Structures are given as C-alpha cells and as structure tokens.
Amino acid sequence: MTKPQIVWLRRDLRLTDQRAFVAAAEAGPVIPVYVLDDEVAKNHAYGGASRWYLHQSLEALERDLARHHSKLILRRGDAVEELCRLAEETGAETVHALRHYEPWWRKAQGALKDQLDLKLYDGNYLLPPGAVTTGSGDPYKIFTPFMKASLAVIDGFDILPEPSLSAPETWPSSESLAEWNLLPTKPDWAGGLREEWQAGTSVAMERFETFVDVVSNYDEDRNLPSIDGSSKMSPHLHFGEVSPAMLWDRMSRYTSEGARIYRSELLWRDYAQTVICQFPDYPVNSYRDGYDDGIWRNPNRGHVIAEELKAWQQGRTGYPIVDAGMRQLWHTGWMHNRVRMIAASFLIKHLLIDWREGERWFWDTLVDADYASNGVNWQWVSGTGVDSNMFVRIMAPLSQSKKFDAAAFIREWVPELAHLSDNEIHDPAGDQRGDYPAKIIGHKEARERALSAYREAKD
Numbered sequence: 001m002t003k004p005q006i007v008w009l010r011r012d013l014r015l016t017d018q019r020a021f022v023a024a025a026e027a028g029p030v031i032p033v034y035v036l037d038d039e040v041a042k043n044h045a046y047g048g049a050s051r052w053y054l055h056q057s058l059e060a061l062e063r064d065l066a067r068h069h070s071k072l073i074l075r076r077g078d079a080v081e082e083l084c085r086l087a088e089e090t091g092a093e094t095v096h097a098l099r100h101y102e103p104w105w106r107k108a109q110g111a112l113k114d115q116l117d118l119k120l121y122d123g124n125y126l127l128p129p130g131a132v133t134t135g136s137g138d139p140y141k142i143f144t145p146f147m148k149a150s151l152a153v154i155d156g157f158d159i160l161p162e163p164s165l166s167a168p169e170t171w172p173s174s175e176s177l178a179e180w181n182l183l184p185t186k187p188d189w190a191g192g193l194r195e196e197w198q199a200g201t202s203v204a205m206e207r208f209e210t211f212v213d214v215v216s217n218y219d220e221d222r223n224l225p226s227i228d229g230s231s232k233m234s235p236h237l238h239f240g241e242v243s244p245a246m247l248w249d250r251m252s253r254y255t256s257e258g259a260r261i262y263r264s265e266l267l268w269r270d271y272a273q274t275v276i277c278q279f280p281d282y283p284v285n286s287y288r289d290g291y292d293d294g295i296w297r298n299p300n301r302g303h304v305i306a307e308e309l310k311a312w313q314q315g316r317t318g319y320p321i322v323d324a325g326m327r328q329l330w331h332t333g334w335m336h337n338r339v340r341m342i343a344a345s346f347l348i349k350h351l352l353i354d355w356r357e358g359e360r361w362f363w364d365t366l367v368d369a370d371y372a373s374n375g376v377n378w379q380w381v382s383g384t385g386v387d388s389n390m391f392v393r394i395m396a397p398l399s400q401s402k403k404f405d406a407a408a409f410i411r412e413w414v415p416e417l418a419h420l421s422d423n424e425i426h427d428p429a430g431d432q433r434g435d436y437p438a439k440i441i442g443h444k445e446a447r448e449r450a451l452s453a454y455r456e457a458k459d
C-alpha cells in the first residue's frame with residue numbers, strides 16, 4: 001500500500017490551484033491537516049475577527065473535502081510536534097505544504113524539514129518573493145519598481161483544477177472544530193460579520209463574478225467608500241480560499257483601465273511579502289530611526305492617550321469619515337481602503353499615537369488581518385517604512401471626505417448625522433451634531449502639533 005501523504009494547511013484553505021494537494025494526490029492517499037498553533041505567532045496569534053473567519057473557512061474546506069470523500073484532520077498544539085506525531089500515527093513520511101513567509105512559519109518549515117520529508121510549493125502569491133530583483137540582484141524595497149518588474153515577468157497562469165483525492169485506509173483521529181471555541185459566545189459580537197461574509201472558494205468566486213461586472217470602473221470607484229467599488233477579496237485571499245493567480249487569470253480577459261489597475265493592486269500583496277522577507281519584524285519595529293521614541297505621545301513619559309485611543313477605536317473622534325470607518329470595521333471586520341488610510345493617518349498624525357497601537361487594533365478586528373499587508377500599510381501611512389508617505393504629508397480628513405464623496409457612507413455608519421445634507425455631513429457645525437461628539441482636536445491644531453513633534457524628533 002502506498003504511504004499516505006500529509007497535506008499541511010495554513011493560509012491556503014482551498015482545493016483549486018493548490019499545488020500541495022495536487023502533488024500529494026499524485027503520490028498516494030491524502031491526509032489533509034490543519035494545526036491550530038496559538039503559541040507560535042506570539043503577539044500575532046489570530047485576533048478575534050480572524051478566529052471567527054478561520055472557523056467559517058475551515059468549515060467550508062471540510063464541505064469541499066467531503067465532496068471528494070475526504071476529511072480535514074484538526075489538531076491543536078505546536079505545529080511541528082503535531083505533524084511529526086501524525087506522521088508516526090499514520091506511517092506517512094512526506095508532508096506537502098504551500099510556502100508561507102511569516103517569520104514563525106519560516107522557522108517551523110525549517111524545523112519540520114529536519115524531521116520529515118517536507119515538500120514546499122509556491123502558490124499563495126503571484127510570484128514567490130525573490131523572483132524579481134533589482135539590477136544589482138537585491139530584493140526590491142520600493143513598490144513601483146517592484147510592480148513594474150513583476151508585470152514584466154508575469155505571463156499568465158495555469159490554474160490547477162481540484163485533484164481527485166483518495167482516502168487513507170484508516171483516518172487518524174481529529175478534534176472537533178466546535179471545541180476550538182473560535183466563535184465568540186459571551187457576548188456574541190459577530191452578527192455584523194455573519195451578515196457581511198461567507199467563507200469558501202465557491203462563494204468567493206461568486207462574489208468575484210459580481211465584481212468583474214463593474215471592474216471597468218475600478219480605477220475611480222475603488223476610492224469611493226459610498227459604493228461597492230472594490231472586490232472584497234481580502235479575507236478570501238488571506239486565508240487562501242482563492243489564489244491570487246485565480247483572480248489574475250479571470251481578470252486577464254479584460255483590457256479596461258480598471259482591470260489593469262486591479263491586477264497591479266494584487267501586487268501590493270506580493271510586495272508586502274517581499275518586505276517582511278527582508279525585515280521579518282517589520283509589523284513591530286519602525287524601519288526608519290528617529291521616530292520610535294521621539295514623535296509619539298508616550299504613556300511612559302506621562303502622556304495620557306488611553307481615552308483618545310478608545311475614542312478612535314469606538315468611532316467617537318468627532319470626525320465623521322474616521323468614525324464611519326472605525327464603526328464599519330467593528331461591525332463587519334473590514335474597512336474600505338481609502339478610509340483605512342484616513343483613519344490610520346488620523347491616529348498617527350492627529351492624535352500622535354504610535355502606529356503600532358493601530359496595527360494591533362486592526363490585527364484584532366480585521367477579518368483580513370495579514371502580518372505583512374497590515375504592517376506594510378501602517379508603516380506606509382506613518383512615514384516610518386521603507387517605501388512611505390512622508391510624515392509631513394498630513395491627510396486632511398474633512399477634505400478627503402468631500403473629495404471622495406463619503407456622504408452616503410457616513411449616513412450608513414454614523415446614523416446620528418443621517419439628517420444632514422451631503423454638503424454638511426462631512427464637517428457638521430456644533431449645533432448640528434446632537435449626540436454626535438465634538439471634534440477630539442481641531443484639524444489645524446493637530447497639524448501644527450504633528451509638524452512640531454516631527455521637527456523635534458528630527459533635531
């Protein structure tokens with residue numbers, strides 16, 4: 001009897017275009033396993049919204065595997081130890097897995113390789129990190145040249161169909177998903193997430209089809225929070241229910257400017273991996289010196305930030321566009337990209353709170369929370385990153401709100417202001433606010449404070 005082949009699943013919860021499944025299926029009976037390892041990522045263990053999504057995603061994969069008369073084996077604990085134990089129980093010698101680049105997974109992949117025959121495959125990114133390099137052979141640090149170099153080598157993708165899977169003679173034991181308590185119960189805060197998201201490859205691709213119908217407007221509409229102008233593929237991509245190649249391939253049939261820009265946006269994900277491969281602690285440490293200690297209001301130096309941080313988290317800053325975004329995030333586990341930039345900039349520059357506080361909040365509340373993409377984007381906004389907006393370019397939330405036509409978006413998420421006209425709602429006068437809070441700080445005052453903190457930190 002051919003030895004069973006283990007497929008180790010992490011953020012690649014799909015059967016289509018999944019090289020580890022294809023290779024395992026060619027070699028013998030397949031045992032798919034997901035190990036919940038809550039220790040390995042330390043401060044970046046899955047946050048609340050991600051745990052909720054992971055539950056849905058694993059359930060969807062179980063359903064897909066059942067169509068192939070297969071099963072998902074669930075184990076908890078140290079991933080390397082659990083995989084070795086499973087190999088011993090089943091007589092498997094080979095583990096097939098897609099490559100992941102978070103520092104803890106790179107370490108685990110190295111450790112597992114010493115103990116079992118670990119076969120790693122690409123497939124969660126358009127190109128593996130390192131596939132394109134600068135003229136001097138170094139990995140790129142800046143997005144635009146990285147994107148251009150990547151576009152020059154991408155020549156379409158062959159999408160791998162679902163393989164047919166044969167089962168092992170006996171199935172090893174599995175824990176039950178319900179016992180993992182990934183879903184919140186007391187209180188159950190996930191109502192908004194349930195309304196917004198369904199997990200799994202087939203629902204993701206159905207959702208993508210509705211986006212394909214409007215992609216020709218993506219170049220403009222993606223910036224408008226009041227309309228559904230982006231694909232909302234981020235959690236599906238993060239958990240690997242779809243591969244970026246599947247989306248690229250579908251999109252490559254279109255020549256509109258919207259489709260072209262969509263493909264280049266997908267490369268931001270690849271770029272973020274390239275950055276964390278070079279700087280593994282990027283989501284924790286500022287890349288540029290001179291900010292870490294100097295610029296942020298620091299509780300260790302007597303600054304009181306707790307109330308303001310809470311107001312930002314709860315959507316009570318008195319800036320309608322920021323509050324609408326923060327409430328959208330809390331309710332649905334997702335926030336519009338333009339509004340993510342505005343809300344992040346507000347925390348960092350208007351409130352002078354360390355970007356890492358924002359990174360942590362997003363990590364806990366986003367269903368698409370991603371070690372690389374979150375860290376790279378926070379450092380981009382804060383001006384501390386390798387490729388960054390300059391700190392002194394301070395976003396004006398009120399004019400951003402007008403420019404990107406956010407009136408309907410604000411009405412949806414800040415109902416206290418719903419009675420105001422399109423013109424008034426971005427910056428309501430004092431007597432129009434009712435129960436809605438006053439501005440936590442004036443824009444001009446905040447701007448001057450941020451610029452002077454920057455000058456002091458630089459001196």
Ligand SMILES: Cc1cc2nc3c(=O)[nH]c(=O)nc-3n(C[C@H](O)[C@H](O)[C@H](O)COP(=O)(O)OP(=O)(O)OC[C@H]3O[C@@H](n4cnc5c(N)ncnc54)[C@H](O)[C@@H]3O)c2cc1C
Binds near residue numbers: 237265272335344366
């Ligand atoms: C402060 C901040 C934090 C962020 N944190 C995350 C995060 O944790 N996880 C995450 O996936 N994205 C993050 N983003 C990037 C971006 O906001 C989301 O990818 C996007 O809003 C997801 O919605 P969508 O799928 O409709 O995007 P679309 O516009 O439809 O784009 C398609 C896909 O391209 C990728 N993409 C687009 N823009 C970016 C970008 N700037 N960086 C990385 N990938 C991008 C995403 O995978 C996205 O799903 C963050 C942005 C900011 C400003």
